[in-house]
Amino acid sequence: MPRTWRAPGRVNLIGDHTDYQDGYCLPMAIDRECRVTVAAPSGPGVRARSAQIPGIVDVAADGTTEPAGVEPPWGRFVAGAVAACTAAGIRVAPSDLTVTSTVPAGSGLSSSAALAVALVVALTDLADAPLDRIGLARLAQDTEVRATGVPAGLLDQMTALHAVPGHVLLLDCRSLTAEPIPLPRSLGVVVVHSGRSRTLVGSAYAERRTEVEAAAARLGVAALRDATEDQVRDDPRARHVVAENARVLAFADALRAGHTGELGPLMLASHASLRDDYAVSTPELDRAVALLMEHGALGARLTGAGFGGCVVGLVQRNHGDDVLAKVTRALATVGEVDPLAFAVRPGAPAAEVTPEVGAAPPAG
Numbered sequence: 001m002p003r004t005w006r007a008p009g010r011v012n013l014i015g016d017h018t019d020y021q022d023g024y025c026l027p028m029a030i031d032r033e034c035r036v037t038v039a040a041p042s043g044p045g046v047r048a049r050s051a052q053i054p055g056i057v058d059v060a061a062d063g064t065t066e067p068a069g070v071e072p073p074w075g076r077f078v079a080g081a082v083a084a085c086t087a088a089g090i091r092v093a094p095s096d097l098t099v100t101s102t103v104p105a106g107s108g109l110s111s112s113a114a115l116a117v118a119l120v121v122a123l124t125d126l127a128d129a130p131l132d133r134i135g136l137a138r139l140a141q142d143t144e145v146r147a148t149g150v151p152a153g154l155l156d157q158m159t160a161l162h163a164v165p166g167h168v169l170l171l172d173c174r175s176l177t178a179e180p181i182p183l184p185r186s187l188g189v190v191v192v193h194s195g196r197s198r199t200l201v202g203s204a205y206a207e208r209r210t211e212v213e214a215a216a217a218r219l220g221v222a223a224l225r226d227a228t229e230d231q232v233r234d235d236p237r238a239r240h241v242v243a244e245n246a247r248v249l250a251f252a253d254a255l256r257a258g259h260t261g262e263l264g265p266l267m268l269a270s271h272a273s274l275r276d277d278y279a280v281s282t283p284e285l286d287r288a289v290a291l292l293m294e295h296g297a298l299g300a301r302l303t304g305a306g307f308g309g310c311v312v313g314l315v316q317r318n319h320g321d322d323v324l325a326k327v328t329r330a331l332a333t334v335g336e337v338d339p340l341a342f343a344v345r346p347g348a349p350a351a352e353v354t355p356e357v358g359a360a361p362p363a364g
């Protein structure tokens with residue numbers, strides 16, 4: 001009997017490029033997800049197909065397939081998950097996997113972590129491996145690092161594993177804790193694609209990491225989480241990280257206190273800092289933020305690592321459709337026909353999808 005696991009994508013409301021310096025971020029799992037269905041093996045190894053990308057992926061079940069050589073390239077996540085599990089002492093049985101996802105790929109909504117988390121929750125559940133949510137997040141991170149070579153932080157995986165419906169999460173990337181905070185019912189979150197897709201591989205992501213690691217070493221602190229604004233005044237990269245951590249905490253305080261008027265300006269300050277100090281924005285991302293603000297959003301910023309992909313907007317929930325329609329029209333007039341633009345709601349955490357009780361058996 002095939003079994004299915006799911007993991008959500010995410011949107012980060014504030015707090016980017018802070019996770020790998022032990023900092024804070026405030027993401028929300030979204031109501032779009034990746035599903036992995038595991039069925040009996042048709043061959044000696046792990047075979048996988050994706051509903052969104054053509055081709056068949058075949059990797060050895062013993063973790064010996066080197067991810068970098070796997071074609072089609074998305075299969076590197078499968079090889080990465082098998083290798084990560086094997087390295088953690090978790091046996092992977094031969095099986096056939098089917099992947100399908102409603103998280104648009106390469107848009108900054110973390111379709112990659114949704115895939116990696118769905119794969120590791122499936123493989124570890126099947127092996128009865130007793131991993132907690134942090135262990136699973138680390139295993140999914142290891143999967144993605146093996147698959148892409150990009151030294152990404154834990155933000156996306158932690159979000160997919162700790163999500164609480166109706167809530168955003170205040171993540172502390174040092175203690176690895178996630179505090180759920182209710183998203184006020186009056187507020188909505190929208191996502192607008194900038195018109196340019198992004199990729200972390202070959203981008204300045206690794207370079208930024210190296211820059212801020214050097215800044216922390218210069219200051220003699222374990223991570224920029226421990227630095228003060230005074231200490232980083234003359235270093236724009238480090239200044240972004242320190243100021244962004246403060247903005248995340250202010251955003252969380254404002255949410256808890258119901259001071260929703262403070263949220264938008266904090267998001268705009270975050271975008272400006274990512275653009276000017278951290279230099280990870282693009283003209284298309286800046287344009288999408290400006291259009292959202294022009295058409296009634298309360299706040300907007302690039303989300304995820306930057307370098308393209310989506311921006312996130314905070315809206316009065318009952319204005320969301322109107323804002324999206326206006327921004328979509330405005331983007332069309334500058335040549336972005338049919339841009340990806342939609343509302344998201346806080347989604348549920350990664351888990352096995354239990355078959356519907358009493359569901360009719362398949363016909364035939």
Ligand code: ADP
Nearest residue numbers: 050052074101104105106107108109110111112
């Ligand atoms: P993001 O995480 O922002 O969506 P990434 O470049 O990190 O962008 O991840 C996108 C990659 O994740 C794709 O190139 C592919 O390798 C993998 N991926 C995402 N969704 C799917 C899917 N439905 N099927 C197969 N692979 C997928």
Ligand code: MG
Nearest residue numbers: 110111112113
């Ligand atoms: Mg990704």
